Amino acid sequence: MESRIDRIKKQLSGASYKLTPQREATVRVLLENEEDHLSAEDVFLLVREKSPDIGLATVYRTLELLNELNVVDKIQFGDGVSRYDLRQEGAAHFHHHLVCIECGAVDEIQEDLLEDVEAIVEKKWNFRIKDHRLTFHGICYRCQEDK
């Protein structure tokens, strides 16, 4: 955990930004809630629990910065809110999501399932792929059991 913070610190300083206490608090919240897909508001409320004086704008700025440095991914599932998701270390590509239309849960698929598809797209559409977003909408295993 500490080592991940250190590495993020290096990424920041590499781009001549500092890991200020506010930024560190924000990063810690993201690390502690890695499973979730927090909105900026969610992050703000969680950060505020430990650092009550932090401002909402600072959280937005930090998330924006982390997104530019590819530390987090900014995603939209269509509910009108941006969500911020820590990128797996070393992951070249965005991971995939399973959004349950019953309960709203969002699960992640870390595996890259798209290599074959990307090869086809690059060739057939002559498109140089840099990243992708893949989300499946359906019924998660939990809601299937409930039936």
Added chain:
Amino acid sequence: MESRIDRIKKQLSGASYKLTPQREATVRVLLENEEDHLSAEDVFLLVREKSPDIGLATVYRTLELLNELNVVDKIQFGDGVSRYDLRQEGAAHFHHHLVCIECGAVDEIQEDLLEDVEAIVEKKWNFRIKDHRLTFHGICYRCQEDK
């Protein structure tokens, strides 16, 4: 064209909605701009050219309704605006998009490239897929030529 409007009319009446003049004007704009990915504002401005008395809220409501009936798909590319895209007739699934990070162009892939991937996800994650969203970000063929 007229036949497509007729079929959309049937879809509406099947769900006990009417194809009012305002709704028809909105659908026509979508049909005439099928290649584009219009925002609600875009649609509103285009509809207004022919039906100056239409209200923005009506356009929003119509787009929302068409989305619920799966006539259009509501998509977000991350620029803060929802865009509305006519679904190909008979298409069970959402089509895919190629978003160029240089020029912003959005191209479409109508083919379903995900059958194999979906089979894996359904089995391995025990997730019953209803729909999917797949967007590639990269450099389109036009911008590659410009180099």
Added chain:
DNA sequence: GATTCACATAATAATAAGTATCAAAAAGAA
């Protein structure tokens, strides 16, 4: 034909996510 009645609409107010502004504080550099 007049009268209901449910649905649609236009106008506009309200909401909420996100951004811009700006003065003050913090952190370096000199």
Added chain:
DNA sequence: TTCTTTTTGATACTTATTATTATGTGAATC
């Protein structure tokens, strides 16, 4: 120290979208 740059917090603002509300409309019933 003093000067300069970066960062921050508070808050005003913007903008997409939604809610409200009074009005309109067209089919169904009297």
